[in-house]
Amino acid sequence: MSEKELNEEKSTVKTAENTAEAEEVEVVEEVFAEEPPKEEEKSEQLLQTEIEELKKQNAELQTKLDEAENRILRVQADFENARRRARLDLEASEKYKAQSLISDLLPAIDNFERALAMEADNEQAKSLLQGVEMVYRSLLDALKNAGAEQIEAVGKEFDPHIHQAIMQVEDENFGSNVVVEEFQKGYILKDRVIRPAMVKVNQ
Incomplete structure (x- = not known):
């Protein structure tokens, strides 16, 4: 090569x-x-x-x-x-702290009212009734001070919230649905009904 x-x-x-x-x-x-x-x-x-x-x-x-x-x-x-x-x-x-006490006092107040409804036929009975009335008034004042009052009934229009009707009548002297007679007083504590009033109502 x-x-x-x-x-x-x-x-x-x-x-x-x-x-x-x-x-x-x-x-x-x-x-x-x-x-x-x-x-x-x-x-x-x-x-x-x-x-x-x-x-x-x-x-x-x-x-x-x-x-x-x-x-x-x-x-x-x-x-x-x-x-x-x-x-x-x-x-x-x-x-409503006084409600229980007031409820317990109502029967006694009812008895005072029955006693005051009696007729006094002598001075001794009248004196006794005056003493009873004084105690009764004292109890009502105590209830009022606690905020309780009696419910107005006779002559007022029937109110099922505060009245309890147990009888009905026809009386021309009263208007329709008006309370004619009261059998037992009702009581209210501030805005609470403790006991309704037992009443007779006109038709």
Whole structure:
């Protein structure tokens, strides 16, 4: 082989080697150029997954928070209702504290009224009745001071809230549905009826 041919062959081999090296560099460059997008895509997927998980946890926490707020509002409402009932009970207890005592005194007052309805035929009986009337008036004053009063009946229009009709009559001297006669006095404590008046009503 001549020196020229030898030089040409070396040149061909060197060119082939350069071409191979260039191809290897190009392959390596392509590999390194493709890897980062894969890692970035993977990171974005992980980030998206984490975001979805956080959204789910946030929704669950919001639901629990709403439930807790609703429970707190219900407890507050129950507490306010209980406090209002307790206040009303206390006010009613204070307002009507004398009711039990007054109810116990009514039979005695009825007996005083029956005694005062009797006719006195001598001075001794009249003196006794005067003493009875004084005690009776003292009891009525005590009831009034406690907030209790007698219910007006005769000549008043019948009111089923404060009157109890036990008889009906036809009397031209009274209008229709008017109380004609009272058999037993009724009493009211402030705005509460302790005992309705037992009455006779005109038709």
